Amino acid sequence: MRLPLLRLCCFAGLFSILASSAHSEDIVTQARQELELWHDSDLDESVADERFDTFLGYGNFSLLATFLIHQPTNAARLDPSDYGESFEGVRKRTLEARVGPAVAQLGEVYTTLARGVGLQIIENQVVDFDNGIDGFRTAWEDPRFRVELLAGRNSFGTREAALKAGSVGWTGLSMLDLALHGVQVDSSADAAGRARGRDRIGGGELNYRTAWGDLHASYFTRRYDPPAEGDSPPDGHGAYGAMSVYYGPAAVTLEGIDYRRYDWAYTIPPTGVRQHTTTLLNRTSHTVTFDPDDQRGYQAELLVNLFDGDLEVIANRAAGEDHDGELPYFEDYGQVQWTVLPSLIATGRAAETEETVDEGAKVVFFERITLGGNIYWSFADTWTLELDFETQKLQELDLATAEFTFPLQARDNILTVNLFHAPWLAVAVTHEWTNDPGETKDGWTFAEVNLQIMDRHQINIGGGSFRGGQLCSGGICRPLAPFTGARVNWQTTF
Amino acid sequence: MTLMKWALGAVVVLSILVNSPIGSGAQEVKTHVPEFKLKTPEGKEMGLKDHLAKGPVLLNFWTTWCKPCQKELPELQKIYDKYREKGFTFFAISEDDQRTQARVRPTVRSRKYEFPVLMDPDHKVGNLFGVRSYPTNVLVGPDGKIAMNSQGYRKGDEKKMEAAIVKLLKESAQVPSNDEDASEESEGGDES
Numbered sequence A: 001m002r003l004p005l006l007r008l009c010c011f012a013g014l015f016s017i018l019a020s021s022a023h024s025e026d027i028v029t030q031a032r033q034e035l036e037l038w039h040d041s042d043l044d045e046s047v048a049d050e051r052f053d054t055f056l057g058y059g060n061f062s063l064l065a066t067f068l069i070h071q072p073t074n075a076a077r078l079d080p081s082d083y084g085e086s087f088e089g090v091r092k093r094t095l096e097a098r099v100g101p102a103v104a105q106l107g108e109v110y111t112t113l114a115r116g117v118g119l120q121i122i123e124n125q126v127v128d129f130d131n132g133i134d135g136f137r138t139a140w141e142d143p144r145f146r147v148e149l150l151a152g153r154n155s156f157g158t159r160e161a162a163l164k165a166g167s168v169g170w171t172g173l174s175m176l177d178l179a180l181h182g183v184q185v186d187s188s189a190d191a192a193g194r195a196r197g198r199d200r201i202g203g204g205e206l207n208y209r210t211a212w213g214d215l216h217a218s219y220f221t222r223r224y225d226p227p228a229e230g231d232s233p234p235d236g237h238g239a240y241g242a243m244s245v246y247y248g249p250a251a252v253t254l255e256g257i258d259y260r261r262y263d264w265a266y267t268i269p270p271t272g273v274r275q276h277t278t279t280l281l282n283r284t285s286h287t288v289t290f291d292p293d294d295q296r297g298y299q300a301e302l303l304v305n306l307f308d309g310d311l312e313v314i315a316n317r318a319a320g321e322d323h324d325g326e327l328p329y330f331e332d333y334g335q336v337q338w339t340v341l342p343s344l345i346a347t348g349r350a351a352e353t354e355e356t357v358d359e360g361a362k363v364v365f366f367e368r369i370t371l372g373g374n375i376y377w378s379f380a381d382t383w384t385l386e387l388d389f390e391t392q393k394l395q396e397l398d399l400a401t402a403e404f405t406f407p408l409q410a411r412d413n414i415l416t417v418n419l420f421h422a423p424w425l426a427v428a429v430t431h432e433w434t435n436d437p438g439e440t441k442d443g444w445t446f447a448e449v450n451l452q453i454m455d456r457h458q459i460n461i462g463g464g465s466f467r468g469g470q471l472c473s474g475g476i477c478r479p480l481a482p483f484t485g486a487r488v489n490w491q492t493t494f
Numbered sequence B: 001m002t003l004m005k006w007a008l009g010a011v012v013v014l015s016i017l018v019n020s021p022i023g024s025g026a027q028e029v030k031t032h033v034p035e036f037k038l039k040t041p042e043g044k045e046m047g048l049k050d051h052l053a054k055g056p057v058l059l060n061f062w063t064t065w066c067k068p069c070q071k072e073l074p075e076l077q078k079i080y081d082k083y084r085e086k087g088f089t090f091f092a093i094s095e096d097d098q099r100t101q102a103r104v105r106p107t108v109r110s111r112k113y114e115f116p117v118l119m120d121p122d123h124k125v126g127n128l129f130g131v132r133s134y135p136t137n138v139l140v141g142p143d144g145k146i147a148m149n150s151q152g153y154r155k156g157d158e159k160k161m162e163a164a165i166v167k168l169l170k171e172s173a174q175v176p177s178n179d180e181d182a183s184e185e186s187e188g189g190d191e192s
Helices: A002-020 A279-283 B002-018 B048-052 B067-086 B101-110 B124-128 B157-171 B177-187
Strands: A027-040 A045-058 A061-072 A087-099 A102-109 A111-113 A119-121 A133-141 A145-154 A161-172 A176-187 A197-210 A213-223 A236-247 A250-260 A294-306 A311-321 A329-341 A344-358 A363-379 A383-398 A410-421 A425-434 A443-453 A457-466 A469-473 A476-480 A483-493 B037-039 B045-047 B057-062 B089-094 B117-119 B136-140 B146-151
Touching: A111 A145, A111 A161, A111 A176, A213 B101, A236 B101, A250 B101, A279 A363, A279 A383, A279 A410, A279 A469, A294 B101, A410 A469, A425 A469, A443 B146, A476 B067, A483 B146, B037 B117, B045 B048, B048 B057, B048 B089, B057 B067, B067 B089, B067 B157, B101 B117, B136 B157, B146 B157
Parallel strands: B057 B089, B089 B117
Antiparallel strands: A027 A045, A027 A483, A045 A061, A061 A087, A087 A102, A102 A133, A111 A119, A133 A145, A145 A161, A161 A176, A176 A197, A197 A213, A213 A236, A236 A250, A250 A294, A294 A311, A311 A329, A329 A344, A344 A363, A363 A383, A383 A410, A410 A425, A425 A443, A443 A457, A457 A483, A469 A476, B037 B045, B057 B136, B136 B146
16 A cells, blocks of 8 residues: 555645745646445445646646556456456556647547547546546647548557547538547457457448537448448448427437447447436436347437426337347336425426336336426525436346246335535435335435535535435435445535 | 555655645645647637636536535526626536437437536546546646536535635736626525
């Protein structure tokens, strides 16, 4: 432990000295630390993380570096931050030079092409923490034309992939945007054990914007080299389209997807499935079982705000299947939010979801009916009480051996009570309970306190048990790993 | 014992930083923020420094799926309406990624938000400011230094934010003297 602490102190000290000498207005410094301690009493596992992000800029140059100490007692069993195996040292570093419309980066580089359909190398993502490319990126962009080039190897893991990408784009008529993208990946092996090969992904995108609506369309093909024996079709493709139309306080959005043999590490395409805020709907979303190798579908959403926004209505339908017309899914979702008084907001929501999932050994049918509500009541000027409740009836059936019957076989429920005192305190208690026979527990209770201190410190202290998933509590939304025990998180922006 | 060492380590690191200019008190030397440029959903590019020349800039990092963000944005719209002509700039930076990016403009249009919305789908600017949860607010003074950084939304937070904005406007001599009442009213906690 002494050595990494010494390293961290040296790193912080060096940054401190550099920042101290920053008398010139041209020197820009930015730093942030995050300390997180977890202990899971069920697993008898602990995790200690200290992360120190720094930015140092001078003139046209800047350096970003992240020092990380990550010490899970067993990363495979408990790794809430998804940092991976134990690590001590400089985890990320990027040197950047920016001259006019041109930028060049060396180190960990990131980019997104065509809304993630062409390429998505994203920093600090929720899953896998980071999928950065260790290499070089350069881009040149003016109001009309843009060019981007990127080359490197995957920066973490076994570094089996070498990636090259190029993109050219043109903007015209102030509303039309066209781009062509190409990506080449040389890999020594992939997760499926395929031999060393070279895959090429190429395509384009179109964006069209007007006052009354937007249109986005992107289409890519993926050519495998060498092709895997027996794979059909030999090439893959990814297609995504989105169109929105506005009329007064109403907005209608349509999205369509079509992906075939398109699953690889550096594309995270849109799913065409609604991103839910609430824990149960988010946890059981089709996004979890989404298969970019064989998926097509659509999503339509209506959003209307009436009476100066006092009444908001959302209606959404998402549906899809694989290319053989099997493994179908659909979800209908509705939400009404009513500002009863300036100090009282009430929300109600309902959803029905059905999906058929190939779990390998069997094909399972799921049906879920979800109801929920939220009351947000402000009182005494700086106090707010918020209650959020969600209940989900569910059926999980192997249709080969059982027939669907009503009533549904199990019910999950979750209640979150938040008490806020602006501008520095939030206390939240979340209780989830279930009668699902497949669960080893029937209840989880998690309490947390969020403190905002001195305009730049945030402290979160939590304890109890949480089943895992997206949680909006204490005034913030974030994903939480399942655990039983205690956690402390302290973030400081300098 | 391990936890104790960790806590001790964190204290050591923070001590170094707090004793350095970058971590010293909010009223003394503060951090200069990095410049960035992002596009609006309509494709117009906007940068931080151009607007800092006029006065304080509030960066609000939000997403369409974040419930507290939806409670906070109407309050920030009121603050924007009140001080936009006095040099204050508000950027609502959408951190929606590819899964929800198509929702941003419909949300803004339907809710009739008039403040500038910037798109940060790959979180480049969010990462520059250490954003880990939503909403996160970063208030930058005209001197390019962070005056306030807060996470989450509690009803009433906007009053403290408004007071800080008014203070920065006064410091940058952007608030006319006849706005003293507004300033005092805000600092006194009355909602606009």
